[in-house]
Amino acid sequence: MHFGLAFSLIAVGLFSCKKTVSDRTANAPALNPANLDLNAGTWKTVLLSRADTFAVAVPAATNSTAYIADLNEIKSFQHNLTGDQEAAIKYWAAGGTLRWNEIMRELTAKYNLPPYQNPDGSYPIPSSANPFAYPLFPFANPPYAARAFAYVSAAQYDALVACWFYKTKYNRPAPYKVDSSVQAIGINKTDLPSYPSEAAVLAGATAEMMKLLFPDEIGNINLLAQQQENAMIMAGAAARSDVTAGEALGRQVAQQFIARGRADNAGKAVGTPTDWTNFETVAIAKGEIPWYSLEVPKRNPMLPFFGNVKSFLLDSATVVSLRPGPPPSTGSDQMKQETDEVYNYIKNPSRDQIRIVQFWADGVGTYTPPGHWDAIAAEDFMQKNYSEVRFARNLNLLNLTLMDAAIVCWDTKYFYFNPRPTQLNSSIKTLTGIPNFPAYISGHSTFSGAAAALLSYIIPENASKYNSMAAEASNSRLIGGIHYRSDVSVGLDVGKSVGTYAIDRGQTDGASD
Amino acid sequence: MLTDKKFKIIPIYVLLIAAGYQECLAQTNNDAIMMNKHQFCNGISYAYSTWTSYWEGTLKRTNENLGRVTTQELMYMPNYGITDNLNVMAAVPYVWTHASAGTLHGLSGFQDFSIDVKWRPLKTDLGPGKFSLFLVGGLSTPITNYVIDFLPMSIGLGSTNLLGRAIVHYQIGKFFVRGSGAYIWRSNVKLDRTAYFTTEQHNTNEVEMPDLAVFNGSLGYHYKYIIAEAMVDNNTTLGGFDMRRNDGPFPSNRMNSTAITAHVKYTFPFYTHVSIDAVGSQVVGGRNVGQATSFMIGAYYVFSFKSGQNSSSQKK
Numbered sequence: 001m002h003f004g005l006a007f008s009l010i011a012v013g014l015f016s017c018k019k020t021v022s023d024r025t026a027n028a029p030a031l032n033p034a035n036l037d038l039n040a041g042t043w044k045t046v047l048l049s050r051a052d053t054f055a056v057a058v059p060a061a062t063n064s065t066a067y068i069a070d071l072n073e074i075k076s077f078q079h080n081l082t083g084d085q086e087a088a089i090k091y092w093a094a095g096g097t098l099r100w101n102e103i104m105r106e107l108t109a110k111y112n113l114p115p116y117q118n119p120d121g122s123y124p125i126p127s128s129a130n131p132f133a134y135p136l137f138p139f140a141n142p143p144y145a146a147r148a149f150a151y152v153s154a155a156q157y158d159a160l161v162a163c164w165f166y167k168t169k170y171n172r173p174a175p176y177k178v179d180s181s182v183q184a185i186g187i188n189k190t191d192l193p194s195y196p197s198e199a200a201v202l203a204g205a206t207a208e209m210m211k212l213l214f215p216d217e218i219g220n221i222n223l224l225a226q227q228q229e230n231a232m233i234m235a236g237a238a239a240r241s242d243v244t245a246g247e248a249l250g251r252q253v254a255q256q257f258i259a260r261g262r263a264d265n266a267g268k269a270v271g272t273p274t275d276w277t278n279f280e281t282v283a284i285a286k287g288e289i290p291w292y293s294l295e296v297p298k299r300n301p302m303l304p305f306f307g308n309v310k311s312f313l314l315d316s317a318t319v320v321s322l323r324p325g326p327p328p329s330t331g332s333d334q335m336k337q338e339t340d341e342v343y344n345y346i347k348n349p350s351r352d353q354i355r356i357v358q359f360w361a362d363g364v365g366t367y368t369p370p371g372h373w374d375a376i377a378a379e380d381f382m383q384k385n386y387s388e389v390r391f392a393r394n395l396n397l398l399n400l401t402l403m404d405a406a407i408v409c410w411d412t413k414y415f416y417f418n419p420r421p422t423q424l425n426s427s428i429k430t431l432t433g434i435p436n437f438p439a440y441i442s443g444h445s446t447f448s449g450a451a452a453a454l455l456s457y458i459i460p461e462n463a464s465k466y467n468s469m470a471a472e473a474s475n476s477r478l479i480g481g482i483h484y485r486s487d488v489s490v491g492l493d494v495g496k497s498v499g500t501y502a503i504d505r506g507q508t509d510g511a512s513d
Numbered sequence: 514m515l516t517d518k519k520f521k522i523i524p525i526y527v528l529l530i531a532a533g534y535q536e537c538l539a540q541t542n543n544d545a546i547m548m549n550k551h552q553f554c555n556g557i558s559y560a561y562s563t564w565t566s567y568w569e570g571t572l573k574r575t576n577e578n579l580g581r582v583t584t585q586e587l588m589y590m591p592n593y594g595i596t597d598n599l600n601v602m603a604a605v606p607y608v609w610t611h612a613s614a615g616t617l618h619g620l621s622g623f624q625d626f627s628i629d630v631k632w633r634p635l636k637t638d639l640g641p642g643k644f645s646l647f648l649v650g651g652l653s654t655p656i657t658n659y660v661i662d663f664l665p666m667s668i669g670l671g672s673t674n675l676l677g678r679a680i681v682h683y684q685i686g687k688f689f690v691r692g693s694g695a696y697i698w699r700s701n702v703k704l705d706r707t708a709y710f711t712t713e714q715h716n717t718n719e720v721e722m723p724d725l726a727v728f729n730g731s732l733g734y735h736y737k738y739i740i741a742e743a744m745v746d747n748n749t750t751l752g753g754f755d756m757r758r759n760d761g762p763f764p765s766n767r768m769n770s771t772a773i774t775a776h777v778k779y780t781f782p783f784y785t786h787v788s789i790d791a792v793g794s795q796v797v798g799g800r801n802v803g804q805a806t807s808f809m810i811g812a813y814y815v816f817s818f819k820s821g822q823n824s825s826s827q828k829k
Contacts, residue, residue, distance in 0.1 A: 019701050023716040106714035116759040134758070294616055296577035346618060354660050358705035365710055365760055375708060375716065422616050429618035431663075481618070 024379065025102065028094035032188045033387035037511070040389040041165030044509040046154040046312055046396065047256055051165035054252040056245050059170050059195040062178045070239035071179050077234040078183055088231040089186040094382075096202035096228060097156060097391045101378050103206075103224065104152055105367040107214050111140035112365055114299070114436070121297035125270055131215040138214070142443055143306040143406040145368040147266060148213045150396075150403035151257050152206055154312060157396035159205040159253035160198060160389040163246065167193040176236040187235045196246035197238035198388045203228045204250025212258045264310040269303040276300050283417045289330040289424070291417050291438040302437045307411025311404050313501045322408045322497055324490050327418050327440035335424070338484040342421040343428050346481035354431055357480035360444060360473040361432040369444050369473070370402040373451040376469070380459060393511050394458050401450045401502035405495055409446040412494070413438040421484055430481035441491035442483045445474035449495020450502070457503045470495070542602060542629040542649045543693055543729060545682035548594030551818040556590040558811035564796075564803030570755035571800055580614025582665050582803060586624075598633040605656070608668040617666050620659070624669045627653035629676070642685035649695075651676035662704045664762040665803070671764065672699040672722045687736040697725040702764055711754045711765060720765050723752025733776075738785075740778040746794075747771045756801055766801040773797055788813045 041051050060066040077085070092099055115124050115135035124135050131137035138144050172195040176184040192198075203225035210221045229247065232238040238246075279301070283290035293299045311319065328334040345353070362369045377398050381391055418440045422428045435443070452470035456463035474492045477483040506512065548554060563583045566575050585608070592602040609621035629651035636645045654673040661671035678695035699722040708716045726749045733742025753767035778790040792809040796802065 019721050021701060021715065021717055021719045021721045024707075025716060102714070102716065105708070106710070109708075109710035109714055113757060113759055296614065349618065351658055351660070354663075355705045358660070358662055359707070361706065366706075367708065367710075367714070372708075428616075430616050431618050434616050 025094065025098070025382070028098070028382060030090075030093040030187050031095045031388065032385050033190065033192075033390075034385040035387060035390075036190060036192050037164070037387040037390050038168050038192075039164075040161055040387070040393075040511070041168055043161050043164075043389075043393065043511050044505075045158040045161050046400070047260060048158045048162060048253060051162045054162065054249055056162075056166045056170075056196055056249055059172045059241060059245070062172065067178075067239065067241065070241050071175055071182060073240055074175055074182050074233055074236055078185060078236065081185070081234060085231070085234055086186065088227050089235045092199065092228045092231040093187045093235060095388060095391060096199050097388060097395060098378050098382065099228070100152070100156065100202060100206045101149075101374055101395060103221070104149060105371040105375060107217060108140045108145045108148065108367045108371050109365060111136065111138055111214065112145070112368060114139060114141075114364060117297055117299075123299050128215065128267075136216055140368070141302055142362075142368040142370065142447075143269070143303050143309075143410055144266075146370040146399070146403045146406035146447070147309060149370050149374060150312065150399040151213060151261055152209050153392065153396040153399040155205045155209050155250075155254045155257040156202055157389075157392045158257075159201045159250045160392050162249055162253060163196055163198050163201040164389050166196055166245075166249075167198075170195050172242075174237055175239050182236045184236045185234065187232075187237050192387075194238050195242045196249055197229070197232060197242035198246065199232040199238060200229050200243040200246030201250040202388075202392075204247035205254045206250075208251040208254035209257065212261045260310075265305070265308045269306040269309065271300075271304045273300070275304065279304065279414060279417045287329070287331070288417075289419050291419050292423060293436055294420060294422055294434050295436055299436050301414070302435070303410060304414045304437075307407055307414060309403075309407050311407050312400050313505060314404055314407070314498075318501075319408055319411055322494060323412050323415060324441065324494050326416055327484070327486050327490075330419060330424065334486075335484075338486060339421050339424045339428075341485060342478065342481055342483070343425055345479045346428060346431060349431055349479075353479050356472060356476045357431040360476040361480070362444075363433055363435070369447040370399070370406070373398065373402060373447060373455075376466075377451070377455055377458075380455070380462060384459065390511060393509070397458070397502045397506050398451060398454050400505070401454045401499050402447055404498045404501065405446040405450040406443070408494060408498055409441055409443050409491065410437075412441050413443075416440050420482060422481070428481050432480045432482065434482050439483055440487045441494055442474060442477045442487040443491070444477050445470075445483075445488045445491025446495040446498065448473040449492040449497075450499040451495075453496045453499025454502045454506075457499075457506055542631060542651055542676075543678065543680065543695075544731075545645055545647060545680060545684075545689070545691055547597060547631070547633055548592060548600045548815075549817070550594050550596050552594040552815055553818060554590075554592040554813055554815045556588075556592065556811055556813040558586075558588045558590065558809055560586040560588070560807060560809040562586075562805045562807035564805040567803040568799045568801055569758070569760070572758075573804070578615040579612045579617070579665065581612070583611045583613070584668075585609050598636075600631045601628065602631070603628045610666045610668055612666065617663075620663065620666045620668055622659045622668055623656040624659065625653045625674075626656045627651060639683070642683055645680075645682045645684075647678075647680040647682070649676065649678040649680070651678070660705070661702055661764050662706065662709075664764070667764075670699075670722070671702040674699050678727075684735065687734055689731075689733050689735055689742075691729075691731040691733070691742075693727075693729045695725075695727040697727065699724055709763070711763065720763075722765055723750050723767070725750055738780040738782050740776070740790075742776050744774040744776065745771065746774055750801075753801075762801060768799075768801045770796050770799040770802045770805075772805075786815050788815070 117123050126135045126137035126139050128137050171193045174194040175182045207221045207225040210218045229243045280290040362372045417438050420439045448470035452466040455466045474488045478488050565581050586606050588606040590604045594600050604627045606624045608624045611619040631649045633647050659668050661667050675698045680693040682691045702720050704718045707718050728747045731742045731744040748770050750768045753765045772794050774794040776792045780788040790811045794807040796805045
């Protein structure tokens with residue numbers, strides 16, 4: 001009977017229906033720089049006092065037995081690459097800075113989970129001294145993430161500047177240039193000298209930074225670093241000696257950043273119960289309604305002293321100068337009006353409103369707003385055919401300014417310690433979770449204002465796109481019910497001011513066209 | 514940052530299929546009743562489902578930032594007998610969600626339209642009783658573009674589903690035993706955001722949705738105007754991942770549940786066009802779902818397009 005046949009056909013069809021999803025960058029083409037940026041060894045570094053702070057030994061000559069052994073290693077791989085090895089080449093050939101940024105976004109999302117409460121209603125704090133105990137270290141919330149992205153990007157950038165210095169000092173060509181029987185597999189041939197290997201420099205710098213930022217991941221990231229190095233050897237881009245020198249250089253540069261990171265006040269950002277109560281006392285003494293946690297049980301405010309973290313671009317006086325004036329007083333008519341405005345947005349939300357809120361929410365379990373702007377930037381940078389060092393320089397400027405946005409924003413939030421809209425009107429239900437820190441100014445707005453300003457400098461033809469994205473990201477927090485208009489409009493302006501410092505750096509770092 | 518602990522029960526659609534009370538009269542896509550040829554049934558039902566405990570992966574817990582999560586559903590179900598052995602039925606639900614604590618906004622809207630075709634290829638005497646085999650093919654798909662990535666407040670998971678089910682039924686005198694197994698293929702879904710983390714990061718807005726397997730067993734009494742049965746329903750998600758500690762739920766979580774359900778149907782003896790039924794269900798075991806207590810009441814009106822068949826009497 002034909003129903004039976006139809007039934008079996010449907011059943012067969014179901015089982016053969018493939019549903020695998022691929023990432024946007026899964027098929028990213030190999031890096032294809034329009035300009036090798038051979039002068040990058042002269043670009044201004046973030047922390048290194050000079051490009052040749054760390055010595056890199058003179059490489060062996062290309063006709064030496066040591067180098068010939070390196071070439072033989074490459075050829076031995078290239079004669080029978082496995083499918084996995086070819087996939088690794090394809091993955092890393094798209095760009096080391098790009099792929100490490102994707103990995104950093106993944107780590108941030110993985111560690112962005114707030115700790116569950118203790119039986120007594122207090123909350124445990126992740127400990128870098130005991131990172132494997134619950135709650136795992138770190139809790140990769142937005143300020144932590146902004147700082148992590150910045151430290152990794154800055155270490156990568158400084159290490160690549162040093163790398164380019166030595167590349168152009170020693171001028172040892174790539175293996176596929178030295179020996180015509182070495183192929184360039186999955187990569188584009190260029191005239192970029194290959195000693196030390198930029199891939200290995202990135203691998204060493206990033207893997208080393210995990211010791212400070214994601215200690216539970218040191219092992220996993222070391223394996224990925226090895227995978228990147230091996231992939232570039234198998235691709236014919238680098239000899240083993242290029243890689244060994246590069247990884248050592250990257251790790252040494254990163255160690256300077258780690259030393260700075262252990263003394264930049266981030267370790268003191270959590271505060272104590274006395275501190276947390278003190279914020280309330282000060283606000284009440286000013287005649288204001290203070291911020292209270294809307295979580296049950298009440299959670300301690302997130303990183304109240306993050307505003308004291310040492311910026312790479314701003315001194316502490318500048319951080320204070322960027323702090324905006326106060327929000328409307330909690331008892332004022334303007335505050336009442338702004339609270340009513342929030343309520344009106346959420347009482348009957350449209351589907352498109354929810355879409356905008358969700359697109360920009362970047363909350364728990366995600367890569368946070370800095371990660372989102374990194375994703376936007378990295379995917380736009382992929383279209384621009386930057387060299388590895390320029391990609392790193394651009395991403396570094398973005399992440400330095402996002403870290404500054406976090407510092408200035410958090411300084412402002414805890415200086416004023418103002419309440420969330422739902423505190424002033426408990427019938428305000430929200431379209432995304434309410435973050436556990438004061439409202440004024442909005443983090444999303446500050447991050448987005450800074451990112452849009454900096455990215456508009458790097459890619460001017462995209463300026464109107466970045467500015468409208470920043471406006472939408474900022475506004476999403478108001479229409480989602482978690483911020484007042486003052487938070488988002490002042491936050492966006494503060495963000496733009498923060499961004500100018502990274503633009504100034506970009507204009508003077510020697511990399512501008 | 515974000516402090517909500519989002520979480521969700523199995524969508525009502527699936528739960529209702531599993532409990533066998535989704536559609537009209539004694540006729541659902543998971544029972545042994547057939548409409549006669551040219552009989553048409555209209556049904557309306559109201560369902561209420563609530564939980565305070567849920568399984569975060571396999572860890573049972575409550576969440577003071579959600580409190581009691583409640584889902585309600587109003588559904589219209591038409592049902593038609595093409596032949597005595599081939600029926601087609603549909604359902605249109607409207608769902609709304611609410612959390613008693615915390616700050617998350619509840620959501621509401623038309624959820625998933627479903628249509629099922631039920632075929633009885635075999636009905637035969639077997640020993641002292643009667644044995645029947647039923648095969649069901651079904652399709653469901655969202656009627657509106659509702660938000661899926663806001664669990665447990667989302668009204669559904671947003672996938673288009675294809676269902677294939679086999680039901681075996683054996684009736685001796687007034688008692689029966691029934692079992693069924695179903696496979697539900699689910700399409701991928703798209704989020705509003707462009708990246709998400711499951712056990713690894715995905716830089717896309719598309720989510721791969723695992724399929725479901727559904728099993729039911731029922732023991733019951735069916736005589737004249739009354740049907741009363743006790744059921745066990747199991748839903749197993751064939752893939753997906755667990756919520757981590759203090760993480761929120763996500764559409765492609767590995768959602769499993771086992772529920773105990775009681776169901777009573779009554780047809781009015783003096784006006785057999787009309788029937789009512791009631792269901793009570795309790796989830797007793799689960800993974801990435803709420804420990805939901807649910808009840809449903811329904812009312813049905815049957816008439817025939819052919820003269821001479823104006824009662825709801827059903828052949829079994």
